[in-house]
Amino acid sequence: MADFKFTPDQDAAIASRANMVITACPGSGKTTVVVEKIRNEVQSLPDYKGVIGITFTVKASKELKQRCKKGACDLKSSYFGTIDHFCLSEIIYPFGARLIGHSSSAVECKLFDEVPQNLKEQIPTISGYTGDIKTGIYSTFEQDIKTLYKNGYVLLELLGVMANHILNASLACQNYFRAKYSSLYVDEYQDSSEPQHMLFLKFIDLGLTGVAVGDTQQSIYAWRGSNPEYITSLTAQPDVFEHHIININHRCHPSITNYSNRLFNPTCDLISTDEIRVHRWSYQGTQLNVSEQVSDSIQRIIEKGITDSYSKIGILVRNNISLEFLEQKLKVPFRIFDEDPLAVRNTRITNLFASLLRYRLIEDYRINDVIETVVRYIKVQEQQVVNLRRLISDVIGKEYGELEESIIKISEGIFDCVVSDSDKELIHNICVDSKLLKHYMPINENEVQVMTLHKSKGLEFDVVYHLDLYDWVHPKRRVVQGSWDVHYDNWEQELNLHFVGITRARKHCILVTSSNRLNYQHQVKNGNPSQFFDLPGLEGLYT
Numbered sequence: 331m332a333d334f335k336f337t338p339d340q341d342a343a344i345a346s347r348a349n350m351v352i353t354a355c356p357g358s359g360k361t362t363v364v365v366e367k368i369r370n371e372v373q374s375l376p377d378y379k380g381v382i383g384i385t386f387t388v389k390a391s392k393e394l395k396q397r398c399k400k401g402a403c404d405l406k407s408s409y410f411g412t413i414d415h416f417c418l419s420e421i422i423y424p425f426g427a428r429l430i431g432h433s434s435s436a437v438e439c440k441l442f443d444e445v446p447q448n449l450k451e452q453i454p455t456i457s458g459y460t461g462d463i464k465t466g467i468y469s470t471f472e473q474d475i476k477t478l479y480k481n482g483y484v485l486l487e488l489l490g491v492m493a494n495h496i497l498n499a500s501l502a503c504q505n506y507f508r509a510k511y512s513s514l515y516v517d518e519y520q521d522s523s524e525p526q527h528m529l530f531l532k533f534i535d536l537g538l539t540g541v542a543v544g545d546t547q548q549s550i551y552a553w554r555g556s557n558p559e560y561i562t563s564l565t566a567q568p569d570v571f572e573h574h575i576i577n578i579n580h581r582c583h584p585s586i587t588n589y590s591n592r593l594f595n596p597t598c599d600l601i602s603t604d605e606i607r608v609h610r611w612s613y614q615g616t617q618l619n620v621s622e623q624v625s626d627s628i629q630r631i632i633e634k635g636i637t638d639s640y641s642k643i644g645i646l647v648r649n650n651i652s653l654e655f656l657e658q659k660l661k662v663p664f665r666i667f668d669e670d671p672l673a674v675r676n677t678r679i680t681n682l683f684a685s686l687l688r689y690r691l692i693e694d695y696r697i698n699d700v701i702e703t704v705v706r707y708i709k710v711q712e713q714q715v716v717n718l719r720r721l722i723s724d725v726i727g728k729e730y731g732e733l734e735e736s737i738i739k740i741s742e743g744i745f746d747c748v749v750s751d752s753d754k755e756l757i758h759n760i761c762v763d764s765k766l767l768k769h770y771m772p773i774n775e776n777e778v779q780v781m782t783l784h785k786s787k788g789l790e791f792d793v794v795y796h797l798d799l800y801d802w803v804h805p806k807r808r809v810v811q812g813s814w815d816v817h818y819d820n821w822e823q824e825l826n827l828h829f830v831g832i833t834r835a836r837k838h839c840i841l842v843t844s845s846n847r848l849n850y851q852h853q854v855k856n857g858n859p860s861q862f863f864d865l866p867g868l869e870g871l872y873t
């Protein structure tokens with residue numbers, strides 16, 4: 331299906347049906363390999379079976395599914411989704427009740443912060459806990475988890491812990507997975523948490539084939555409990571997992587690959603190239619001046635034909651506050667990809683709100699896409715579908731002023747519940763704010779894409795402007811009382827993030843700093859360049 335020839339390493343990973351770890355550098359075609367493996371595998375499965383594909387984001391899972399489906403490939407009973415969604419819809423909802431206790435109402439997934447205060451008082455162990463969230467914590471939390479469940483809640487933070495408990499304790503659950511799925515593919519394994527890693531191992535115990543894909547150098551979510559040691563622990567078991575390494579970067583210009591590789595190894599071999607396309611720029615002024623200068627530079631890039639569309643240019647920043655500065659001063663068409671407020675809440679109500687907004691605002695978002703969201707949370711009988719479609723279509727043609735009322739009415743009708751005041755307030759705030767509404771509108775093909783480095787994982791651009799390369803900011807430093815030494819928050823993770831940012835660039839990567847910087851209180855500070863500029867081995871690799 332690919333319009334290029336697979337490399338021998340890619341071919342070997344595709345051909346083998348064994349448990350495996352695929353470690354892959356940026357742009358090496360790991361998604362391409364996974365797609366090919368899944369497409370080959372499903373062909374030999376009966377209709378009632380499939381594979382499980384776990385990705386880091388909803389966007390990535392939609393893309394993976396689309397790519398696997400190409401050419402009318404029948405994916406049979408395969409599952410594609412994020413680990414949270416997988417734990418909820420495949421383990422906790424169908425098998426939780428028998429182990430955790432019956433709930434008085436439909437169970438809803440919430441963050442701890444969103445649990446009503448009176449209920450928080452009834453879960454003292456969870457409320458007072460500040461340590462790691464690992465599978466072993468289940469027995470300590472058991473009573474509180476049951477209390478929450480009885481009141482109709484599961485905690486987003488505990489989905490992995492609960493899923494492990496259920497999968498280990500429920501034979502019905504184990505039989506279900508053995509019967510329905512042949513393999514489990516986990517992308518971005520370097521950002522797995524301990525509960526996710528334990529689930530993966532359990533599925534292998536149950537006889538499913540496991541394929542873990544990742545790159546320790548792209549591990550950037552340690553602050554959320556992820557740990558690259560889990561993928562390393564898999565490669566340390568060669569009797570269980572074949573280790574396939576695919577390490578030719580097909581995305582970046584060789585000079586960008588050279589610069590990014592030298593971040594980790596100052597003496598590594600360089601790929602030959604007669605042009606340097608990594609540039610270091612230092613501007614006068616603060617981030618506000620930088621935003622103006624970058625705008626001018628983007629105009630020049632478009633005029634010179636280095637890329638043919640604003641949307642192929644990415645501006646990547648370390649912190650959310652930098653998005654504000656860009657928003658104030660950028661003079662080219664742009665779109666900021668910051669947190670979608672409904673996705674942050676991530677409950678059945680807010681996910682349905684988002685789906686309904688998209689149905690109203692995006693032409694090719696279909697009613698079936700909304701129904702797909704609904705069936706993630708409730709069972710819909712065939713005879714109920716007509717009614718469901720009628721309810722959902724109420725949102726079509728609604729003016730912005732009427733949108734919020736329609737969305738609340740539809741959601742209450744579908745889930746047979748009363749939407750909470752805080753969810754009502756949220757949808758109201760979105761419907762009256764054109765900037766927030768943009769999250770649910772089609773992407774304009776001609777806007778520069780602006781986002782944090784974390785959000786850029788998995789994406790690629792012709793030209794990348796990597797901002798915020800200041801001491802204190804990136805690598806992030808922390809103040810240690812009484813010490814004048816330099817203390818980094820987490821040097822390895824910061825370096826990985828820098829690496830992820832640089833390797834998003836296909837043609838040019840521009841590393842930007844400036845003489846001054848604004849801090850969180852908007853005070854002007856000296857803008858000393860990032861320590862990353864002083865790493866050994868980079869001389870001659872940038873202009």
Ligand SMILES: Nc1ncnc2c1ncn2[C@@H]1O[C@H](COP(=O)(O)OP(=O)(O)OP(=O)(O)O)[C@@H](O)[C@H]1O
Nearest residue numbers: 334335336337356357358359360361362580788789
């Ligand atoms: N053997 C190959 N020859 C040429 N191009 C390839 C080859 N394999 C993959 N590609 C191309 O390289 C690009 C990157 O592939 P893909 O998106 O699968 O990479 P990835 O490893 O998932 O990237 P990342 O992890 O950085 O997001 C794609 O445009 C893909 O078509």
